[in-house]
Amino acid sequence: MEYWRQCAMWLISCNVLPANHRVTADSAQVFDLAQTLRDGVLLCQLLNNLKPHTINLKEINLRPQMSQFLCLKNIRTFLMSCCDVFGVKKSDLFEAFDLFDVRDFGKVMDTLSKLSHTSIALQGGFKPFPTEESLKDEDIYNNLKDLIDENAPEDEDDLYAAVYQLEEDDAGGEIYEDLMRTEQQPPLQAEVDVRSCCLTEIKQTEERYTETLESIEKYFLNPLKKFFSAAEIDKVFVNIPDLVKVHKSLMVDLQDSILNKNALNLYQIFINYKDKLLIYGIYCSRVEIAIAVLDLICKEKEDVRLKLEECSKRANNGKFTLRDLLVVPMQRVLKYHLLLQELVKHTHDAADKTNLKIALDAMKDLAQYVNEVKRDNETLREIDQYQRSIENLNQPLISFGRPKGDGEVRMVSSVDKRKQDRHIFLFDVAVIVCKRRGYNYEMNDILDLNYFKITNNPTSDREGKKWCYGFYVTHQQGHTGFELFFKTRELKKKWLDQFEMAISNIRPEKANHNSHQFKMHTFERITSCSFCHLLLRGIFNQGYLCLKCGLGAHKECLGRLGLCGRTDPAKSKSKESTPPANSGLPRMVVIRDYSGIPCPHCGPPLSIHAGDVIELMFADLHSSWWQGKILATSKIGFFPSDAVRPCPCVPKPADYSAQPW
Template sequence: MEEWRQCCRWLIDCKVLPVSHRVTRSDEVFDLAQALRDGVLLCQLLHNLNPQSINLKEINLRPQMSQFLCLKNIRTFINCCHEQYGIRKNDLFDAFDLFDVRDFGKVISALSRLSQHPTCQSKNIRPFPNEETTDYNEDIYRSLEEMADEREIENEEELYDCVPCDVEGDEIYEDIMKVEAHPPSLRPANSFTSLCPTLQKRLVLDYIGSLKQDKGGMTEDDKRNCCAKEIKETEEKYAATLESIEKNYMGPLRLTLTQLEMETIFMNIEELHRVHRAFVAEIRQSYSLSGGRKFHELFLTFKPRLLIYGRYCSQLEGAHTCINRLLQTREDFKNKLDECTTKENGGKFSLRDLLVVPMQRVLKYHLLLKELHKHTTDQTEKTQVKRALDAMEDLAMYLNEVKRDNETLKQIVEIQRSFDSSLKVDTLLDYGKLKMDGDLKVLQVGRAKQERYVFLFDKAALMCKRKGDNFELKHSLELASYKITNDPTSNKDSRKRQSKVWSHSFYLTPLMAGEGYQFFCKTEELKRKWTKNFEMALSNLRPGGYQHEFQMHTFERATECHVCHMLLKGLFYQGYQCQKCGAEAHKECLDKIMQCQRPLPPSPGQIPSGLPHVQAAQAYQGAPLPPLKLQPTLMLSCGEMVELTRAEPESAWWEGRSLMSHQVGFFPRDFVKPVTKLGLQPVQGTVKMVNRPTEPSKSEFHYFAWFVGTMDREQANQQLRKRSNGTYLIRERPDGPGEYAISICFNNEVKHIKIIIKDGWHHITEHRRFRGLVELIEYYQSHSLKEGFRALDTTLQHPFNEREPSRAVTRGNSANSAGHVSASFSLLNSQNFSFVPPSAAPFWSVFSPRMLGTAVARYSFSARDMRELSLSQGDVVKIYSKSGANQGWWRGEVDGRVGWFPSTYVEEEVV
């Protein structure tokens, strides 16, 4: 048996890998390397061998795509092996030997030495290698580094089970919640199979005692009554547990601890107790009057009061840390705590154990209601119970995202600690969530190519220089000021580039004058991941929203979406808030929100105008931002007319009112030019409107390089047939004056898209509308047309009347007509080019996942990063995994896209 297979067997014997893990069924050593690359299992291995050797709470248990966090885990393992197990550093490996799989044979050798350590021997686990080992063949390790470059790090089956399942905590909860059995009219054992595990176990025990007395069958109503009784009795027991914590721990410890220590350890326990004291009283009354037929009303009524669990769940780990610290440093505290524990429950449960119970309880409500809903036969009541179930699922998802964000916050703090004094910001949290990090090579005009480590957050990209395990910040790029642009001239070199490492590049181009950056990736796949994450970050910063001014926002209190009325999930940057009217929403709900309700100023056509007018020479989307005292910002589309309200000649910022949107705000003076076009005429040194529409007139469209006037479909085919892919034009349709269409060359064919104009809005898909034709064109210059036409994955790249940078990509270019992907980007003509990553099947598709079933999307969901799956209402989703169900996530596929999505956003279809 090969040595790596023996290593797999040893890891299973050490209870690190489950017996059913993929590596046990695979013939590829890479599957073992893939399982170990993030360092989590290696740290778990040391903890299993000796729990005192490593503290798992200091490990990043879900590093996901972060190279920084994976390497930190691996180095923790290496240091522990050297310091705790005495293994020489020469017999260990470098962190990159595993992360990049540069020398996996050395990793296997180090694990072999660990398996022969006396600590392992004392557990009667057979070390490796043994006499059955086949001859060592280093060839099997040679291709692993190349495979690692093309595949993700994380284990996709467990990705969104983001907070480790607290089995011990669940057992404590079940033990405390035990109640006396009250035998109902129970009958055949198979009647219990549809009930939740806890209730099923209890009913089966009751059934055994009453089997001889009653041989009938258990009705659905019997099961429903059991569910109602389970809710009532466990809630009574839980309320008693909260009272016990308050009485037997908080009271005695007040004399020993400071006020700050009391608040840290017990958080808002007293507030929880008050809420559940009222809740259990209502439940008792409802149960006595109607047998729990009105329970759904209670859960809906109490949902807002249960939001206080957000604070509790987010501070629970801090409470445990404080208890551990005091136990190690304060003998008086230790003695008092032992006394309280003995008096409370005979020493069976510690205070740490009891503090886990509230979090376990609140996450059980939706499971209890799911059983109640399943066994409710009255359709009216069933509908009402479903509303309560949705509310508790929403609450559970909110709390799970709070826990997940707590993990994210810890990771960001670790990253911040790795910087030297070059980091000038107070906290990296202002930049949002980490989307990706890793090594890139960066090139600026007039400078040599430099190696940089890049941290990509929602709002910024930090380019750093390594200093051992720490970093020196070299550049901080505010993403709102940049866009990704495509350079088709690189297509002619695509075949050569595919075989070269660090030749796959993309560019960040400034929205206004300034330097751009060219980023080189090691492989085409890494470039795809980087560009996809940059695009997602830019999409988060500029989500659209019609007349609203939506910005990512951190809500201090639990907040509901104005559209779907579900909670905005997590701890920071949970959703969007309009800077004008205050509307709050999920990203996926922005296109459904009502128009901005802030009263608009009078239309310029209704008031005399003695103010000068200017026209936007280029689009202004908020970058750069005006000084804080000059607010709000006025977003402008190229060609948009602005009436000036404040304009000092020496000032870099002017204030004006848009004649298109009627909004007032500040914009950079350099973005506008004096009006000389039709539609405005000077009168005695001033400017006044002459029947000015809100969109540039047809004659004004001729100033744009994409407009060709009136042209029919066949003429457009002839004009574009010999042009490169991505070339487009906007034409007025001859059979409909005032109606327009997009014609674009894609995959060496000409495609035509009708632009719908309705109620003053322009759109090509109902899901995204625009104030005018110019705004629509500018949007699709940087966003793929696949939003409305799935087979049309391209942006509007080359305006028809503008000379193309290169004719390298034509119908005669056989290399690219075969489907090869471009691997390079350019700063040229930044307003006309944008990168849309090529579609690619996720790496795990090669494993042919087994479909567990299908579901229909009840709500739309907008993916926040590459690991998630966007949903539109009505989508049919193939379900591949429910391994993250405890955290509210399933994995599935829609239209070839695979990723994780909230399980509460779909309705599983029953076969």
């Protein structure tokens, strides 16, 4: 059997590759194996399979996608662990580029063979390779470098499923299921009984989860106040007390609905609690830091570690540690939409089903928001890795948004036509141009994409030649531009797509629709889209802000908003200072008090009281904030649109035809 096939069979025996992977096909080539291992993810998982917890999955990048930097980091993490944990000699290790560029895949397999013969691998019962003589035909490796550039990897989510499952387990999935487990009920056939089981599960799991939160506060947070500083309490427990308050209240409301009201108002409870549950954004942003701080304290302070063991015994007979319990809230908040989804499936009353679907959408929106916060926190870790690896960079990379990819490129300046080999990092709004310096990079230039346009150059493409596939990055004000060349047609297409997407995000097609002026924006507060009312998700660059009227929106909602309320600030100011005696503007009566909290993001708040009459100055049916003037005091500002209704005592019908809403 060929050497590479024996290597593949060993990886299958180590449960890294599935038994039906394409490398086992008769038509498979060594290239298929090289491409599968190239991003380093499965190699890191291999070490964890040979010796559990060798590599912390948080320290590797499970979805490196277009990033050469992240792939190389994964490979180097694998190589370091081979040496430090498994005792493989440095001289027996391949170099990172031997795998990533497939410069010497034979050396990669030699390293894996040495790994298979280590005592740790043998103790695990994994038979080493090669098990038989095989001809190491160097010729079959010679063109791998060309093949790897010319062939895009297939979508292999199934291949990574085991790795992602381990990541999920690491995030507390099993602990959550154990805590929420209820007594098995006998199977019931009637549909009404299935629905009843769904309701019971919602109630019981909320009771158990609330009990878990209370136990964290009672058996860990309060006793540890004597051992932790106030800052440490804040870092480790984040906002657990706030979660306790919200869920105690939610639990009571769910119990009342299910036990006393036949769950008829259940949908309204979830809709009402959506905003309260947004505090999970804070928890999810800080829970990893919380666990890291807890680990450090336990390592440095023996008395605290012993106290934590004592707390665990009191809380749950030592079954779960505080570290275990801290990951449970993340699991719970992502379960509500799944519970409601099952309930909707087994609800047949049309009105109930419609109402529950509204609640389901609200909980889906919440789950997507939390997941996006999680992803953005992973992205922040990636950005930090870039930041520490790029020398001569004097500004924070986070100001450029999310990373879109990095890799090698040949740049030709529009001024002197010089060709330069560079490594670029593409972000939402900028390109960082670097020279490679060993494992690190030196920043040469920053291209602010706000001032550039992208144009394809198909005439540069020359089949069969490298570095002949390019497109233009042209400065819109005539400053220095570049033509970027890539090794292959496939790489060029990937990069052109990413650049065009970045420009589309910076200057979306509908940015100025209906006189608005939308720009990509990082919202400091949790904000909903002014059109669809779903959340703008994530930590940074969540959506778009109109610089004129202050509305926030998703990119896909930009063309659906009504007229901008501040199309001409000068005229607006003139109108405000000297309104005509009979303006014809609609008047509204206030139906509830508003004192300025929450504060509108579009302008100064207007404090109003029930009974006040307000003359509208700007109102968009899709916006939650309107602008108006109190007739009695002439004060002007913004107020919630649901705090008013049309005034019943207007002396003559108002003409609404000229209003944007």
